[in-house]
Amino acid sequence: MHSLARTEQRIWRASSLATLAPALPTLAIVSLWWPSLTASFQFDDWNVIVNELRVHSLAAWWQSMPGIRPLLKLSYALNMSFDASPAGFRVVNILIHMVSATLVCSLVRTRGLRAGLTEADASCAALLAALFFALHPAQTEAVTYISGRSSSLAGCFCLLSLYCWVRSEQSEARAWARAWLAACSVCFCLAAATKETALILPLALLLYSADRPLSTTLKRMAPLLILVALMSCIALSLPTYRRLLAVSLDTRTIGENLLTQAQAVLYLAGQLIRITNSNADPRLPVVTTLDGLSAMLCLAWLAILAGALWNVRRAPVSALAVLWFLLWLAPTNSLLPRLDVANDRQLYLALTGPAWWLATRLILWRRQRPAMLFATVGTLLAALSWATFERNQVYQTEITFWQDASVRNPDNSRAANNLGMAYAMACRFDEAATQFQRAIALSPEDYVARINLILLRKGQLPGVDAQRCAGGASR
Structure with a gap:
């Protein structure tokens, strides 16, 4: 009897922990970002929000349509209507980040199970990955920096679309599967209406479903591919988008941009490790001629990409982590030139892959050195939290x-x-x-x-x- 009671007690504690665990990233986000609510508007905030009359009311927003990033601007207009202070905008940004962290936890747990992890390992790795995603100081540029909402809100809708995609795969009833797939398409449209780089989402869905038959995935993806074509045509029909594309192509040649971005992606990868190196305006150099370093980096990135593609099924966690990182950097750090070579906010979704890989390595490592796990994880989380807290102080004025x-x-x-x-x-x-x-x-x-x-x-x-x-x- 006593043995049965102890077993039931352990089960109850485990289930309670499993229930509370997904809330840990959101609680950590609130505690770290709450002090940032007193920070002022910064740089682009003045141009795209404070002095932009088209987002000062819902009526003004409506009159400005059709325009670029309509949903992003609608979110600004709604903020202006309810609370025009910097704190009001940052509360929304923090809520967006909390939803994204929760979705990351759910999605990487499901993918971990599909990659062969046990339920306990997948759950623990998912929680750690969500904490790394939530607390990394690079995320301050998409959360504390109000104009960074374009990255965090679009990222949140992309994650929500992926969540609906997974639920569609898991639904046994055909009606529910279609409903979830329709919701996936809607969230995809919302993401693209927030930031055009979200058009890369179908490739992310394809990557996430790399363990499924390709023909089945492509068949289910047909509605999203149609939406990509439709939204691309709509974007090209708008003069503002055509003008932005022309400015982009005039900034530098595609060849020069590839050479430049070979170094920029290395810089962004380094930002994952250099947690005290966040820089609002890094001003990375533009590479105009092929030199030894640029050639070596281009070849190295191609080799890394090829190796990850080759190992998608053999080493799913490592391969998916690399491919996820490169995929979400592709829209901003590959072919189309940008005035600013690289910014931390481009890491918002890209960071998820490396975070999952590190979390999985740590959870599997505990089998060899279980005593070291808590110390290592505690040190990492403390370092990330401290760096994020310090980074948020920079935004005060x-x-x-x-x-x-x-x-x-x-x-x-x-x-x-x-x-x-x-x-x-x-x-x-x-x-x-x-x-x-x-x-x-x-x-x-x-x-x-x-x-x-x-x-x-x-x-x-x-x-x-x-x-x-x-x-x-x-x-």
Whole structure:
């Protein structure tokens, strides 16, 4: 009797832990990101939200349609309607991140079971992967940085679409399978309406279902492929998208971009490990000629890609982790050039693959060294939490934001110019002039910093209330 009671008690504790475990990433997100609610608007936030009249009300948003990223702009308009403060926007961003972490936990657990892990190993690895995903400091650029919502919201809808895809696969009743597949298609449309890079999602579904017969997967994917074609035609019919495509192709050639991105992807991969290296404006170099390093990196990435494809069924966890990472970087870090070579927010979904791989390695490693598991996991989570907390402090003011970027990259003239603007808006004119002069010295052809310096000296710098500053000085 006593043995039976102890067994039932252990089962109850295990089931309770299994029920509470998925809530751990969301609780961790709340505790780490709550202090960031007092942070100010930053950089692009002013252009795409604060000074963008088309997102200041639902009526203004509706009148601006059709336009690019309609769902993203609708989310801004809704925020403006209910709470236009930076805190109101960040609360939504945090909620989005919480939903994404929960979906990551569910999806990698299912994929772990399909990869041959035991139920206990798959569940523990999923929880750890979700925690790594949730707490990594690179995610602050998609969560704390309000304009980063384009990456986090689109990523959340992509994960939700994938969740519906999995439920469709698992449904035995044909009606339910079709309903879940329809929901998958709807979420795909919502993701693409948030950020066009979500059009890569069908390839992610194909990768996730690599253990299924290819013909069956392609048949089920037909509606999504039709949607890709339809949404691509709609996008190309809009003048704004055509103009953006033209600007992209004029930025640099596709060949130059491939050489540049070979180094950029290495930088982003390094960001997974260098947890104290987050940089809002890294300003990576553009490679215009084929050199030894670029050629070696291109060959290395091709070899890694080929090796992962070859091992999709032989080593599913490792192969899927690599392919998932490269796949979600492909829209922004492959063929089409961007003005900014790389940013941390591009890692939002890409990070899931490496997080799952590391979590699985740790869980399987416990069989050899069980005593070391808790110490290792605890150290990793503590380090990520500390780095994320510290990174969130950078967003408190525009001055701290651009001071950090300037310190991390002293040769960045744009960071110096933006720090000068932040000082000017805080009525610290001498320091603003110093930063504008530094920006000019770093980039003599930078006419923006020159104009800002001239306007500062005339008391006509846009965004600076000279009377308020004079009043503050007199008091």
